[in-house]
Amino acid sequence: MKFRNPSVTSENWRRNTRHQFAADFAQEIYASNSIYSHIPKNASSTMRYSVALANRLITPSTDISWVYANNMTFVPSLRFQTLADYTFVILRCPFSRLASAFLDQIVRRPHMYVMRQRKKGFNRHIVDKIVARHITFERFVLKLRDNPGFLRLNAHWRPQVDFLLYEEYDDYFCVENMGSATKILKEKIDLDVVDTRHLAKHGIDRYKKVVVENGFQLTAPQIQKMKHANTIVDPQCLYSAQLVKMVANLYAQDIDLYWDKFGGENLLFKVR
Template sequence: MTGLLRYARTEDVTLSQNKAHAFAAHNALVHYPSGAIYSFIPKNACSTLRYSMAIANNCIAGPEDWTWIHLNNGTFSASLPDLVRAPFSFTVLRCPHARLASVFLDKIVDKTPELWQLYRLTRDGFDPDALTFRDFITLLDEEDLLKVNIHWRPQEDFLVYERYSHVFALERFREAVPILQDEIGFTVQDARALTGHGTDRVEMIREGSFADTPISELAQMKRGGSLPAHAQLYDEALARQVAALYAGDLTLYAAHLDAQLLSFPDLLPT
C-alpha cells in the first residue's frame, strides 16, 4: 500500500482547503488499469510519462495525438479515495541543479510563456535578450519567484505521499521501465522524439563557463546544434546559491537515491 499523505496534517483546515495537499494531489495521476498513482514533476521525464499514461488510460491512440497531454494535466488527477486506496505509487526525482539548468535552456532560452511570465512579474524589469543564467537565478531568489511556475517549483511540493513504492532517478530512468511494466503493467512510451525536449539532438559543450552568456547567444548556439552542458552554466557561487534555494530537494534526493548522481554532491545540506 501507499504511504501517509505528506501534507494532509500540515494545516489546521479541512483537507479541501489545504493548499499544499491540493497542489500535490492535482499532480498525482491515476493509472486506471492498476489504480497506481504517479506524482508528476515537470522536467523529470514528465512528458514521456504523461503521454504513456494517456495511452494506458485509453484517451489517445498514439503519436498522432500526443499534444493532447498539454491540455489535460489534471484529467487523471487523483481523488482522496484514489490516493488512499492506491496499491502502488511512484515518482521521478532529478538533481535540482540539472533540472534548473534544463528549464533555463529549454523554456527561457526558447522564450516560451515561462520567460514572459517572469517579465510581467518583474514589471518588465529586464532585457529578455540579455538575460543570463545568473540573472535568472537572481530573479528566483531575490524576487521570491521560486514557486510561481511548475517548471522550477521545488520538487518536494509535488509529492503527495511521505513514502512511495518506488522513487526513480531521472539520471537512471531506464531502470524504471521494466519495474513499472512488471509491477503494474505500465508501458513507458518514449516521447522525446515528439516533444523535442531531450538533449540527445544537440552537441553538449562540456568546457567553458556560460553563467553570464545572454540567452540571445545561447539561442543562436541552439539553432546551430549545440548547447552548454548543464554543469557549464554554474560557477561555485551559483552552485551554492541554487543549493540553498533547493535545499529541501537536495535532501529529498539524497534520502531516496544515490547522492553521487547529483551534479554537486558536496553541496548537500548537513
Template sequence: MTGLLRYARGDDVALPKNGAHGFAAHHALVHYKSGTVYSFIPKNACSTLRYSMAIANSCISGPEDWTWIHLNNGTFAATLPELVRAPYSFVVLRCPHARLASVFLDKIVDRTPELWQLYRKMRDGFAPEGLTFRSFIALLDEENLLKLNIHWRPQIDFLVYEQYSRVFALERFREAIPVLQDEAGLAVQDARSLTGHGTDRVELIREGGFADTPLHELSALKRSGRLPSHAQLYDATLAARVAELYADDMALYAKHCDPQDLTFPQFLET
C-alpha cells in the same frame, strides 16, 4: 503500498481548502487499470510518463495524438479515495541543479510563456535578450518567485505521499522502465522525439563557463545544434546558491537516490 498523505495534516483547515495538499493531489495521476498513482514533476520525464498514462488510460492511440497531454494535465488527477486506496505509487526525482538548468535551456532560451510570465511578474524589469543564467537565478531568489512556475517549483511540493512504493532517479530512468512494466503494468512510451525537450539531439559543450552568456547568444548556439551541458551553466557561487534555494530537494534526492548522481554532490548539507 502507499504512504501517509504528506500535506493533509499540515494546515488546520478542511482538506479541500488545504493548498499544499491540493497542489500535490492535482499532480498525482491515476493509472486506472492498476490503481497506481504517479506524482508528476515537470522536467522529470513527465512528458514521457503523461503520454504513457494517456495511452494506458485509453484516451489517445499514439504519436499522432501526443499534444493532447498538454491540455489534460489534471484529467487523471486522483480523488481522495484513489489516493488512499492506491496499491502502488511512484515518482521520478531529478538533480535540482540539472532540472533548473534544463528549464533555462528549454523554456527560457526558447522564450516560451514561462519567460514572459517571469518578465511580467518583474514588471518588465529586465531585458529578455540579455538575461543570463546567473540573472535568472537572481530573479528566482526574489520573494515568492521560486514557486511562481511549476517548471522550477521545488520538487518536494509535488509529493502527495510521505512514502512511495518506488522513487526513481531521472539520471537512471532506464532502470525504471522494466520495473514499472512488471510492478504497475505501465508500458513506458518514450516521448522525447515528439516533444524535442531532451538534449539528445544537440552537441553538448562540456568545457568553459556559460553562467553569464546572454539569451541571444545561447539561442544562436541552440540553432546551430549546440548547447552547454547543465554543469557548464554553473560556477561555484551559483552551484552553492542553487543548493541553498533547493536544499529540501537536495536532501530528498539524497535520501532516495544515489547522491553521487547529483551534479554537485559536494553542496549537500551534512
C-alpha cells in the same frame, strides 16, 4: 498511506492548498489502481503520454500535444489517493533540472522571467526581445534567490518536494536512470513507458553539449544561436562556484531527498 501535507486544522480539507497542489499533479493509472506524481522537467511528457496510453484515452498515433491540453484529466479523487495500491514518483538532480528549466522555458519564453502570463502583442514583440538580450542563467538564479515568490511561480523550476503527495512512495525513480524505472514499472504494474523526447523536443538531449567558459553569462539569444547550430552549453558550465552554493541552498530539500533515495553519484555537483 500517509499524506505529506495533511490538513492539521478543523477547516475544510479542500482549503489545504499544499495538499491540493500536489494532488493536482498526481495521475491515476486505472488498470493497476496506481498513482504517479508528475513533476515537470522530470520525464513528465514521456510519463503523462504513457499514462494516457495505459488509460486508453489516446492511441500511439495521438499527437504529443494532447498531454499538454489535458494536465488535469487523470487527477485522482481523495478516495483514489487513499486507496491506491501502488504509488511512484520520478525525481531528478536539482542542478540538472534547474539548468533544463532555464535552457528550455526561459530561453524560449523570456517573458516568463518578468511576468506570469503572456500578453498579446506587447509581450511577444517587445518584452521578449528586450529581456532576452539581458537574461542569463546567473541572473535567473539571483532572481530566484531574491524573490521567494518567483521560486514557486512556475512548475518547471518549483522545488520537487512541493509535488509530493505522500510521505513515502512505493517506488522512487530518477531521470538519470530511466532504464531501471521503465523495467520495474513494466514488471510491477504492466505500464509501458513510451519515450516521447523526440516528439516533445523540450529537452537538451538532441543537442551536442559543448563546454563554454563562464556559461552562466550567456544570454538567451546566444543560447538560441547555439541551438540553431544543434549545440547546447553543457549544464555544468552554467554554474559558477557561487551559483552552486545558491542553488544548493534554494533547493536543499530536493537535494536531501535525492541524496537519501539515490546517493550523490548522479548529482551534477557534490554538495555534501
